[in-house]
Every structure is written in structure tokens, then in C-alpha cells.
Amino acid sequence: MTDHPSLPPGIRACLFDLDGVLTSTAVVHAAAWKEVFDKVLAGREGQKPFDKVADYDAYVDGLPRAEGVRSFLESRGIHLPDGDEDDPPDAETVNGIGNRKNEIVLKLFKDKGIDAYPGSVRFVKAVKAAGLRRAVVSSSANCQAALQAAGIEDLFEERVDGVTARQDHLAGKPHPDTFLAAARALGVEPGQAAVFEDALAGMEAGRAGHFGHVVGVNRTGQADALREHGADVVVDDLAELLEPRS
Numbered sequence: 001m002t003d004h005p006s007l008p009p010g011i012r013a014c015l016f017d018l019d020g021v022l023t024s025t026a027v028v029h030a031a032a033w034k035e036v037f038d039k040v041l042a043g044r045e046g047q048k049p050f051d052k053v054a055d056y057d058a059y060v061d062g063l064p065r066a067e068g069v070r071s072f073l074e075s076r077g078i079h080l081p082d083g084d085e086d087d088p089p090d091a092e093t094v095n096g097i098g099n100r101k102n103e104i105v106l107k108l109f110k111d112k113g114i115d116a117y118p119g120s121v122r123f124v125k126a127v128k129a130a131g132l133r134r135a136v137v138s139s140s141a142n143c144q145a146a147l148q149a150a151g152i153e154d155l156f157e158e159r160v161d162g163v164t165a166r167q168d169h170l171a172g173k174p175h176p177d178t179f180l181a182a183a184r185a186l187g188v189e190p191g192q193a194a195v196f197e198d199a200l201a202g203m204e205a206g207r208a209g210h211f212g213h214v215v216g217v218n219r220t221g222q223a224d225a226l227r228e229h230g231a232d233v234v235v236d237d238l239a240e241l242l243e244p245r246s
């Protein structure tokens, strides 16, 4: 018996988000965001602390780093200058806050290590065995290091991430541009590609890009929200999409 991926006919490529889909790093990002945002909020009257699930899912998850800072602060009516990319981590600017968060997340990755979800690894291996093309599409500038640390970099033929998107001037999620670039790199039309995402911003990107199939991966009990934002199907684990074949 071998695992076979259950996907609609005509799908020739799979485009996987990283944090929360392939690796269990979404919660690590959320913890780092909480640490930096709570310091910003503590100095401001009437602000409740950052909620690692509700605020993260609604305003930060899936967005490129600086967009996540802007989006969350905006939700609280806080407007800070962008500053410069190399702002020090103690600068009260969008970039300063993003740089501070990156220091924290890198330390957490180093201390705790990075794990791939076993069900996702099984699914990607089955996709490969079935002859489908595979790419990782992540907003994270730490994507390649995370893939390496999790030991899964070799399973993918293409990678579009926070570093390459910036180099190629691609708009980040919720825009579809990074997913479209990955489909192009794999030589398939959007309608021939399936998108796998846990973030609402990623669902919107999948819908906006008119991809052939959009799979919502529900890690935080937001199945309904994933559907509302564009999921064709919602699973708790990618292994649910495997069928045994002899």
C-alpha cells in the first residue's frame, strides 16, 4: 500500500505555505509577536494585550513582516512611522518593531528547534511520488533556514519567500502574486495548481489568484473563517488528504 494524494483532476502542482502548514512555527511567530506588541501596547492607555490566537489570526498571520506590524497597529488605532529597514530593535517604528520581533523569533527557533508536521511530510512525499510539482510559498524571510532546520528543503523544487519576493518586487499575501510566481516557476497555470494555507491572508491570495483548488489547514479552530476566506476544503492535517492505494 502506498499513500496517494486525493486532489481534483487536472491538478499538476502543489503550492505549500510554510509556517503552520509544513512546520509548526506559526505558534512561535505568534509568541514573538506577542512579546513585542505587548511592550508597545503597555505604554498606551486602554489597550488590551495582544491575543496570540484572535489578533494573530485576524491581523498578522501570513502577511510579510512589516505588513503584519502595520496591520495589527492599525487595528488598535496606532500609527507609527515606517522608519528604515535597518532601524535598531528598540526603535518605535514599524521596521524597529519588526526587527525586534525577528531577534526574538530567531532565538526561539534556535532554542526550541523547528519541526515539520509528520502528516504534511507524508503528504508532500506522496505528492512527489505521484509526479506532481511542488513549491513553498511563504511570506517569511526565514523560510529557507526553517526548511533546512526541519530537514525538508529537498522535497521542493521552487521557493518563493520573504527574501525572493522582495528581490522580485512581488506583492505579499493576501495578494496572489507570490503564489502566481511559484506556479509560473513550476510551469503550470493557476488553474492547475492547488494552494495549501493556514492563514486567512493565504486563503484570500488563493481565491484572488483563481487557483484550481484551495485547501485550508485548520490549526487554530478557525475552519469556518478559512471557508469564508476562500477554502474549497478544510482539513486539520494534510494526512487526511491521503488515500491508500495498492
Ligand SMILES: O=P(O)(O)OC[C@H]1O[C@@H](O)[C@H](O)[C@@H](O)[C@@H]1O
Pocket (backbone or CB within 6 Å): 018, 019, 026, 029, 030, 060, 061, 062, 063, 064, 065, 068, 102, 138, 139, 140, 141, 142, 143, 162, 199
Ligand atoms: O518575520 P518573517 O520570518 O519574515 O515572517 C513574516 C511572516 O511570515 C508568515 O509566514 C507568518 O505567518 C507570520 O507570522 C510572519 O510574521
